[in-house]
Amino acid sequence: MGKPRSGTVGRRFTILYAAGFLGSAIVLLALTYLMSGGGQVTSVAPEQPPAGRSGLAAAEQQIRVLERQLSDVHAQQNHQLLVGSLIALVVMVGFSLLLGRVLAGRVLRPLRLITAATRRISAENLHQRLAVAGPVDEVKELADTVDSLLERLEVSFVAQRRFVGNAAHELRTPLATMRASLDVAVAKPEPAAQTIALAGRLRTELDRVDHLLEGFLVLARAQHGTLADRTRVSLGELAREALTVRAADIAAKTLTVDEEARANAWTRGSPALLSRMVENMVDNAIVHNQGGGWIRISTEHDDIEARLVVETGGRVLDQGQVDRLTEPFERLGADRTGPEGSSGLGLTIVAAIVAAHGGRLALLARPEGGLRVVAALPPAAGSQEGTP
Template identity: 40%
Template sequence: MPDTASERRPLVRWSARLRLTLLYGLLFLISGAVLLGFTYILVARSPVSKQTKVTATQDVTGDPSTSNGGEIIPDIEHLVSQQHEAELQALLTESGIALGVMTAVSVALGWLMAGRVLRPVSMMADKARRISERNLHERLAVSGSADELKDLGDTFDGLLARLDAAFDVQKRFVANASHELRTPLTLQRAMIEVELSAPAPDVQSLRAVCERVLAAGESQERLIEALLTLASSERGLQRREPLDLCEVTADVVRERCPDTPANGLRIETALGPAHTYGDAGLVERLATNLIENALRYTHPGGWIRVATGMDTGRPALYVANSGPQIPPDRIPVLFQPFQRLESRVGSPDGHGLGLSIVAAIATAHDARITAVPGREGGLTVTVAFPHQHGHQPGHGHGH
């Protein structure tokens, strides 16, 4: 069966240089022909070219010495008209030859100028053809005056820079995910091998090993679930529906925050109406991750504040906690995958994906994130969503 792509491919490849050259030549030919036509019309209608009569007088008696009057001699205006038509025909022929010669010259000059104009495009194409995922750090670096071609080169360099950064993030993500998934597997295998190498393992020791293996498996399940959530958030939203941040956050607080924390933790809530559009499941995951992150990093006897309401005209979720001091330059890093704060005080089952999932979900909802260090330590995070009646696309997250 023939290849449809090859069937659609033209037999003759018309380069941009050839097309521009033919266009230049055609435009010159048309403009020259129009100029020649105007010149021909003006010359034909010129007063000099009007019919002329030539007259003479002679003696009516035949005696040249007596001339009593004049008589018009045979009209020669027909000869003058023929001479004028011959001159016009010569003008048309000679101008046509000159137009043909100049058209050929214009085509040659157009070929040279088109090659000169398109030379930067050819250089950019050659450089872009050599760039792959292995050398995304290279750039076109178009030099010269600031024109459309330089703007095109600079735009392509910006695209390469974004692709280079995206590839680096992807490589780090894959490496970190592989490490995080390999660690529980290595631990499980080590526990089983140690127990099997024992001379006489009893039921109790085998049961303890099985419980530890199950715990490691649950950790893997949580990691895989977090990775799937992160991937689905980065793909964007499949559907949007009206929701109230107050109701979603209240459910998360009831589920995740105990009424009487054993470590003296104080949880304060101020949940007001905050209507927006989005995926209720992902918004619930965002609130859960923010609250769990606050629980994990808050010292015993500290506090956590959770609030919903309007922030500069946008429905917002606010989560703050006391805890360790966080340098401001470390905050953007915490929203990247597999990045953890060293001074964790809560449960050790985190994988460094919580805040990166928050950032991905916020981006999918066109929400804006503001994260600043708290006055008493810890982190203060505000997620401002688009208003329910005024969707504002294009807002990313800001740290």
């Protein structure tokens, strides 16, 4: 989505107000000009009649002279009035634009405050309200409507978090009971071979269900929870820890690991969620890799982002399908379904954790084959290489 255009309504209001004031000024000046025929005329001293003419002829000549002088005075006054009206009109143009902008700013100020307050409200502070004071008008009605919407969203988020938490506890109880029943059945003297085999298969399925349930909980926390435990975390250290934990799986697939994770990629966030994010990225690179393949893990850091990059080789992938890998249970064909323990939520959880920390996740199909996953997060303020 592109950046919204700013000031469009303000410009329209400014032009509207300016046009109204300017139109009124034009009408007023036109009426003044039309009614200016009754202006005062300066007195003109009569000329002396020419010598040798009769008194009546001299009077008529004097009247004609006075009429010409009066007409010249009227023309001069009309010209001065026209010039003055044009100057006043130019002044009114500038004054109308200035006054229109001021009035438009005052009219739109409550809307700007509502917009700024709405932008500050997120999933972490849905309890906040606009609480616009003032007369009951269209602006206050809009603010009250937004407050009502935020209240409904808050109730929905709280109910969803409560449901996820309660469902997790309720589901883990029967899982624990099933595990205990299997242990009792296997612990009996001389259990049948079929019982032991069935118990093994059931334990495997229970582990997968437990892993899936844990994934749902982490996903719910990342999407709708609060990050109250924010602290400085090194992405490089988390990557090395994840590789150490999965060393046996890497050896089982004879994967070659090129690790260039440095300790300078620091970010700020929940250590538990960020650790799970890195673990899922490493797990995805191991589980969906071919035997004898390779993994490259590196970190990058600048003033804008701290990045963790995980690359794998393999066949050439379709970028359109890769873009859908952050959707739950989305996979690239049967060859990427993975063995036991793959819940289909790995990259979905990664995307949710990255979004919860204000970062971005990029999934890129490498032209030469394989996948490149980049988790870019805001850097920790004042981070320096090698400092915790």
